Amino acid sequence: MKYGVAAFPSKKLQDIANSYRKRYDPHYELITPHITLKDEFEANGAEIKDIVEEMAKIAKRHTPFKLHATRVSSFSPVTNTLYFKVEPVQEILELHEDLHSDFFGGMPDYSFVPHITIAQKLSDSEHSDIFGQLKMAGIDHEETIDRIHLLYKLDDGSWTVYDTFRLTGDEQ
Amino acid sequence: MKYGVAAFPSKKLQDIANSYRKRYDPHYELITPHITLKDEFEANGAEIKDIVEEMAKIAKRHTPFKLHATRVSSFSPVTNTLYFKVEPVQEILELHEDLHSDFFGGMPDYSFVPHITIAQKLSDSEHSDIFGQLKMAGIDHEETIDRIHLLYKLDDGSWTVYDTFRLTGDEQ
Structure with a gap:
């Protein structure tokens, strides 16, 4: 099964993002506005148990972080994707790093740009x-x-939340 | 803000439900297939803190329950809604009751029919x-x-998971 990790911003910011997404993002229907913290990955039933345990540990090591959406930016010329740029504060970078430890198979090949997509697949x-x-x-x-979610992907491409982890910082 | 409580079935059952919903349910885009345990209700930021605490307590009193989808049924003539009927086992009825205690404003006026909607607003x-x-x-x-979710509603009618509660039965 395909899983991913995301954080959902407040209703207010999601409503703003959706006012654009409904027109410009064909993934509008598949998931509400979010920051992807870990891209789609494959895991079976046994693996996901370990991943849930690991995520619970990670959530205990991290405190809530500031999300500051600062401007509209683009991934062009790589892809014609527009997004709200999210300030890459240390807390979010470290959270992303912990979600790409050796346990999770290591860091991705590309650099992490925290963002909320508002338009994609544009000509x-x-x-x-x-x-x-x-x-x-x-x-x-x-x-x-103050929380992150583990989600799984349905056959139609939509995402369902499997679990929620509060960033408590209890074991920093 | 509007909140609600739902349980999401497994990917397998959601995929089956979506094979119908994508054609017959205009709410297909707003939320993945689910069993509603508590209908939309209004709460402010202070109230939702208490509600989260109360839900955490409820989740500790309830153990995972068997979801048995037994047949396709209809709410007609009340509404032209089709659904997978879910066997009303004691565990799910008690969970629904706990989510409609005096704290939550009491039981709804209609009787609880556990179900997963697969078609609605049909002529x-x-x-x-x-x-x-x-x-x-x-x-x-x-x-x-083995878990239930507290969700909130965005302006476009879609739902985002706010929190997840595991039915542990730790304090039965």
Whole structure:
């Protein structure tokens, strides 16, 4: 089964993101607005038990972190994806690193850019048009994220939350 | 903000439900297949803290329960909604009751019919046509539910999981 790890921002920030996603993101229906902390990975029933245990340990080592969405940015020319850039504070980078320890198979090949996707799979002309508009509209929103979720993927590509882990910092 | 409580069945049962929902349920995009344990209710930030505490207590009093989807049924003539009927075992009835204690404002006016919706908002002719087909196809699926989720509703009607509670039975 396919799993992933994400944090969901507050209703307020999700509503803002969705006001764009509903028009510009074909994944709008598959999951509510989120920050991906660990991309899709495969695990079986036995493995996921260990992963849940490991995530519980990780959540105890991390405290809630500040999510500061600072501006609209683009992954172009790699992909025509627009997103709310999330300030890469130390806490979120360390959380991402712990979710890519040797236990989890190590770090990904690409560098981690914390973000909330608001548009994707745009044509080149759509991309330049919409990026211009959204960059002008901008974003400047700050809040606290105090939990992360382990999700699994259904056959239709949608995601269901399997478990929730509070960032308590109990065992820092 | 609007909250609700639901249990998500396994990927297998969700995939089966979605094979119907994608065609027959306009709420398909808003939430993955689920059993509603507590309908939409309003709570503010202070109230939701107490509710989370209360739900944590409830989860400790309840053990995982058997979900047995036994057949396709309809809420007609009340609404043209089709669903997988879930056997109303004692454990799920008691869990529902605990989620409707005086703390939560008491029991709803209607009786609780545990179910997973697979089609809704059908016209009368669609309803009778599709009900005939799905009744023939039927369902007979059994599994264990070991957790419930507290969700909140976004402005577009979609639901995000806020917290997960494992039914541990630690304090039965």
